[in-house]
Amino acid sequence: MHELPQQLVNGLLLGSMYGLVAIGYTMVYGIVQLINFAHGEIFMIGGFGGLSVWLLLPSGTSMLLALPLMIIGAIVIATLVAIGAERFAYRPLRNAPRLAPLITAIGLSLALQQAVWAWYPDAKSSVVFPQLPGGPFHLGSVTIQTGDVFLLIAAPVSMAFLGFFVQKTRTGRGMQATAQDPDTAKLMGINTDRIIMIAFALGAAFAAIGAVAYGLKYGEVQFKMGFLLGLKAFTAAVLGGIGNIYGAMIGGLVLGLAETLTTVYVSEIPGMQQLGGQSWGNTWAFVLLILVLLFRPQGLLGQRVADRA
Amino acid sequence: MTSTTTDITTKAATGDGIALPEKAARALATGGGALTVISCFLAWTWTAAYPGNLTVYGYPGGLQWLVLVSGALTTLFGLSSYGIKGLKWLTPGGADAAVKFAALATLWTTLFTAWSISDTLGGLVNLEPGGFVAVAAALATYLGARALPFERPVLDPADPEDSTWEQYKHNARNRREIVKAAYAAKAPAPAKPLPAWAEILVIAAVLGVALGVFTYGITTPYQELFIGFLITAGFGFAALHKAGLIARFTTLTARHRNVALVGAFVAAAAFPLTQTDDQYATLGVNILIFATVALGLNIVVGLTGLLDLGYVAFLGVGAYTAALVSGSPNSPFGVHLPFWAAILLGALASMVFGVLIGAPTLRLRGDYLAIVTLGFGEIFRISMNNMDGKSGPDITNGPNGIAGVPNVNLFGFDFGAAHTIAGFTIGRFANYFLLMLAITFIVVMVFRRSAESRIGRAWVAIREDETAAEAMGINGFRVKLIAFALGATLAGLAGAVQAHVNYTVTPDQYVFANAVPPNSAFLLAAVVLGGMGTISGPLVGGALLFLIPNKLQGMGDLQLFAFGVALIVLMRLRPEGIIPNRRNQLELHKDLEAPTVLSKAGA
Amino acid sequence: MTTTTTTTAAPAETVLDARGVTMRFGGLTAVKNVDLTVRSGEIVGLIGPNGAGKTTFFNCLTGLYIPTEGEVRYKGTVLPPKSFKVTSAGIARTFQNIRLFNNMTVLENVLVGRHTRTKEGLWSALLRLPGFHKEEAASREKAMELLEFIGLAHKAEHLARNLPYGEQRKLEIARALASDPGLILLDEPTAGMNPQETRAAEELIFAIRDKGIAVLVIEHDMRFIFNLCDRVACLVQGEKLIEGTAGEVQSDERVVAAYLGEPFEGAPGAEEVAEVEAAEAHAEEDHEAEAPADTPADDTPADDDTPAADSTTSTTTDGEAK
Incomplete structure (x- = not known):
């Protein structure tokens, strides 16, 4: 199990999940310079949205039929919550001092997490998430668990869609313009309120896909899962260069790889036997964040210069 | 020309169209207050099953005392509004708004009591006639106060051609303006200076009362009384504020700063002496720890504008360090350093971590710091959990934590034992309360002295505009790092005491958010709620945020949810906190001087 | 309030000596090989049309940017590349949009x-x-x-x-x-002022000079600058077009052309202005990621190249921005 190719694949899979969530951080940050702490909770709510759809379907529904519906359910709920948060919590504070929206975000994050904990049936501990049938699949020496297959497909497809959206559609270009200079964008007739809302919604949608992937991968969802995952997704966004959408994905992959590889191999370094293993993975991810900030604060890809008009 | 519009909006604002002549309204409010006071001497219910024993004629009990205080306050302000000689000093800022808030205190405390009695005992039948008298009197007070005239703002009526939603929004805005005007008070005229000794006496008296109120709040034995206390204290404080008394007192304390500071600490030190057992002194120590840590955080957040979301981890570093070197049986080091060495080591360790975290991140934009500190807080907990000898090196005994931290022994004085000094018995927690008070004093002095110096000005300049501050020759990174490390050090100091107070240090005490303070989210909230950049703000905010979850066990499940919602609402409505800092006050003052369009339109 | 207020032309020490300052952002050269000296007791003006690189040049002098080429000396010593060190060396500045x-x-x-x-x-x-x-x-x-x-x-x-x-x-x-600076840099000190205020500012600047502090001022108001300055340099497209007394610069036809917008070796069009803006904004982020992002948007009518540099910082993080 400890061979390198297998670990690389595991790391990339984990990383692409981070990447999906990181997109939301990076997009919102790119446009309104706000760290949306509540994004981790949006991710979590997406997971419960998907689960709800499954629970509402008649039992015995084929997973292949249910999965698309679950994804849609997850996206719809996460997006609605994100839009509501933007409209009622963040927008009134757009010109407030910098600390105000950050504190609002913390409040929102707690409120969402606790709401699910208190009112979602049986959510006081982990809730079982349905599984895809079949698998695991073997490719040479590499094994891919059934739960990971979805991620393997969803992550590249999402990325391709996002790339198309940002580059080819009017709204996508409006987003770039708003990110560059909201005031000018407004003067040019771009509805910045709408653009900001779309950024929140898109980020939530990708987070929801990530959440379904999380459920399939780990076989469960919990009300707490947004906190740590959100933190790591943010790390991924910073790694890739915050504000840079492709960077978020790259950052996610690098972080996933780093976490997986340190988990497995750190304990083989003499003198560090006790610092390896699953329980230290998070710590190493954090150390990586500190190192990146120290040596390459603009992130791996950096922020790209705008295309000239 | 505005009469038509104001009439329309008046209806919208009051709804019930109370139209009383001013004299009648004033008399009703004042008399109602007096009647409420009298009603407190009646029996409100028939059984002593409701806590506080409200069944006795002639002697108020429990919640009745609170109603009595608010009723008396209303009456006093009411009488003062008649211009009665000897009472005028009560309302330098105008009496009417004060009467209104005092009446609100009376009404809500009474209503809450009545509701709570019938809820606990099952139905309104459990109220004795005295209870109904009290409710009626409180209602009369409120209606009288409500009908008092005030200066109505000039408002534009909604445009009938707008969409219904737009009209609704416009009317809602107008209604808010009216309510604001109804409760508005003018800034009090500057007081005639008294001789210095008299002013100091006043400060001492006020501090004495404050100690009384605070002790009452801490020692409320049951939840209903605490809620009643919050209602009365909240509206009562607003009434005092509107009457201009708070402003007067602030001027006094500003004139005799050191006296006020020493007085406040003497009053606080008197708290354990009022306690016969350790039950509430325990609460007192923990409040003090929490509030002190919040004050340390205020240097980082309030003065320098750095958002530290993992601050509780620095408390944890201090606590763990002190616990490890103080001879706990769980400590692998097996040393037992004296307390002064342990506390210094704790502070030092926190400072080292502060520098390690701050150095890479403080060069960057502020948002990065927020997320890195958040990560640090989480990683700290995880690492402490892991270092149990199985998942990692054997240092912290994992989730079970380091238990059996021995009591502090300072110069032969054993903090674990009860001592009798001058007739007062001071128990274990009272000892620690006094020790912690000394730490609080240090932190207050550090805050005050650093804020009022070159370095403090540099912090505020950085908070205001970092690029400009750098262009003024301030080494932003260095100055921020000093603030961050100083904040961490102060937390470490408090942590070292905390380890000894609680005997045990476990990883679960140091998380980002939890139903029990201290945790990073609550600490931040204490700073924001109290008022950023002030000394008293975080202390008051900290005390409130510690007491509320502690006393309202009934809320249980929804506590954190309510907390999150409260943060969002607070940022919308009052981002400057309960006690705004001097600068905001200056600004508000400026606002009051500015000419505003007002028209006199009495009821 | 005329140029006659010039003090005695004593042999003065060179306070500021910028040599061959060049600032490139990626492929774009915002400031090209500019020399400028300011001697003690002097008021020197810097003029130029939109996007000429005046504020970029200013930022090179004050340590906000590190010039790609060339060096800036203050009283003979090369300036350190940090704005707070520059201030402590003796150069103070103001901002175009008040900060x-x-x-x-x-x-x-x-x-x-x-x-x-x-x-x-x-x-x-x-x-x-x-x-x-x-x-x-x-x-x-x-x-x-x-x-x-x-x-x-x-x-x-x-x-x-x-x-x-x-x-x-x-x-x-x-x-x-x-x-206690030896040289003060004023970035459009009269932007948004009425004539009376402008006159008062003029008096103030003379008074500062009389304190023995050299002054370098960017300004759009021609009359103001020609009244005030002992020497004036004109920057166009990042290059110094001319430097001389007020009279010399005023009568130079190239300056007139640059200001009246006549084509001058392909005068900077809107496109180039936008380029400089984008590049500056980007560079500022690279150079000092720590800069707080709360510059108020500039709303002065005298629109120079600064609002771009400053106000875009506040907002640009240029997303994925392909």
Whole structure:
């Protein structure tokens, strides 16, 4: 199990999940310079949205039929919550001092997490998430668990869609313009309120896909899962260069790889036997964040210069 | 020309169209207050099953005392509004708004009591006639106060051609303006200076009362009384504020700063002496720890504008360090350093971590710091959990934590034992309360002295505009790092005491958010709620945020949810906190001087 | 209030000596090989059309940017590449869109300006060492003197944000003067002022010069600058077109052409202005990721190249921005 190719694949899979969530951080940050702490909770709510759809379907529904519906359910709920948060919590504070929206975000994050904990049936501990049938699949020496297959497909497809959206559609270009200079964008007739809302919604949608992937991968969802995952997704966004959408994905992959590889191999370094293993993975991810900030604060890809008009 | 519009909006604002002549309204409010006071001497219910024993004629009990205080306050302000000689000093800022808030205190405390009695005992039948008298009197007070005239703002009526939603929004805005005007008070005229000794006496008296109120709040034995206390204290404080008394007192304390500071600490030190057992002194120590840590955080957040979301981890570093070197049986080091060495080591360790975290991140934009500190807080907990000898090196005994931290022994004085000094018995927690008070004093002095110096000005300049501050020759990174490390050090100091107070240090005490303070989210909230950049703000905010979850066990499940919602609402409505800092006050003052369009339109 | 106020033309020491300053952002050259000297007791003006690179050049002088090529010397020593070190070396500046510390009092703003000339650190503040009160008192005295000088002493305890616009500009100058500079750089000191205020500003700048402080000023108002300055340099497309007395520059036809917008070797079009803006914004992020992102959007009518550099910082993080 400890061979390198297998670990690389595991790391990339984990990383692409981070990447999906990181997109939301990076997009919102790119446009309104706000760290949306509540994004981790949006991710979590997406997971419960998907689960709800499954629970509402008649039992015995084929997973292949249910999965698309679950994804849609997850996206719809996460997006609605994100839009509501933007409209009622963040927008009134757009010109407030910098600390105000950050504190609002913390409040929102707690409120969402606790709401699910208190009112979602049986959510006081982990809730079982349905599984895809079949698998695991073997490719040479590499094994891919059934739960990971979805991620393997969803992550590249999402990325391709996002790339198309940002580059080819009017709204996508409006987003770039708003990110560059909201005031000018407004003067040019771009509805910045709408653009900001779309950024929140898109980020939530990708987070929801990530959440379904999380459920399939780990076989469960919990009300707490947004906190740590959100933190790591943010790390991924910073790694890739915050504000840079492709960077978020790259950052996610690098972080996933780093976490997986340190988990497995750190304990083989003499003198560090006790610092390896699953329980230290998070710590190493954090150390990586500190190192990146120290040596390459603009992130791996950096922020790209705008295309000239 | 505005009469038509104001009439329309008046209806919208009051709804019930109370139209009383001013004299009648004033008399009703004042008399109602007096009647409420009298009603407190009646029996409100028939059984002593409701806590506080409200069944006795002639002697108020429990919640009745609170109603009595608010009723008396209303009456006093009411009488003062008649211009009665000897009472005028009560309302330098105008009496009417004060009467209104005092009446609100009376009404809500009474209503809450009545509701709570019938809820606990099952139905309104459990109220004795005295209870109904009290409710009626409180209602009369409120209606009288409500009908008092005030200066109505000039408002534009909604445009009938707008969409219904737009009209609704416009009317809602107008209604808010009216309510604001109804409760508005003018800034009090500057007081005639008294001789210095008299002013100091006043400060001492006020501090004495404050100690009384605070002790009452801490020692409320049951939840209903605490809620009643919050209602009365909240509206009562607003009434005092509107009457201009708070402003007067602030001027006094500003004139005799050191006296006020020493007085406040003497009053606080008197708290354990009022306690016969350790039950509430325990609460007192923990409040003090929490509030002190919040004050340390205020240097980082309030003065320098750095958002530290993992601050509780620095408390944890201090606590763990002190616990490890103080001879706990769980400590692998097996040393037992004296307390002064342990506390210094704790502070030092926190400072080292502060520098390690701050150095890479403080060069960057502020948002990065927020997320890195958040990560640090989480990683700290995880690492402490892991270092149990199985998942990692054997240092912290994992989730079970380091238990059996021995009591502090300072110069032969054993903090674990009860001592009798001058007739007062001071128990274990009272000892620690006094020790912690000394730490609080240090932190207050550090805050005050650093804020009022070159370095403090540099912090505020950085908070205001970092690029400009750098262009003024301030080494932003260095100055921020000093603030961050100083904040961490102060937390470490408090942590070292905390380890000894609680005997045990476990990883679960140091998380980002939890139903029990201290945790990073609550600490931040204490700073924001109290008022950023002030000394008293975080202390008051900290005390409130510690007491509320502690006393309202009934809320249980929804506590954190309510907390999150409260943060969002607070940022919308009052981002400057309960006690705004001097600068905001200056600004508000400026606002009051500015000419505003007002028209006199009495009821 | 005319050029006749020039002081005695004594052989003066060179205060500022910029040689071959070039600033490139990626492939774009915003400032090309500019030389400029300022001698003590001089008021030097820097003019140029939109996007000419005046503010970029200013930022090179004050350590906000590190010039790609060339060097800047202050009284013979090469300037360090950090803005706070430049200030402590003796160059102070103001900003085009006023950047006061809004929630501090007027006096505190000036006291912050004293920062580099005072030493008391944290320990001294905490322990109130003997030197503390002495230095604090000296700083206050000096600050009050400066407020007296600009005529704001009566408002010392007001919040900076509550001052009217003209007084805010003055306060910014006082704050810069508090660091005892040998050279002060003023970025459009009269932007948004009415004629009376402009005249008062002129007087103030002469008074500063009479204190022995050299002045380098960017300005759009031609009459103002030709009245004020001993020498004027004109920057076009990042290159120094001409430098000379007010009269020489005023009569130079290339300057006239550049200002009237006649094509001059392909005058900077909107496109190029936008390029410079984008590049500057980007560079600023690279150089000082720590810059706070709260510059108020500029709304002065005299639109120079600065609003771009400054206001875009606040907003640009240029997303994925392909």
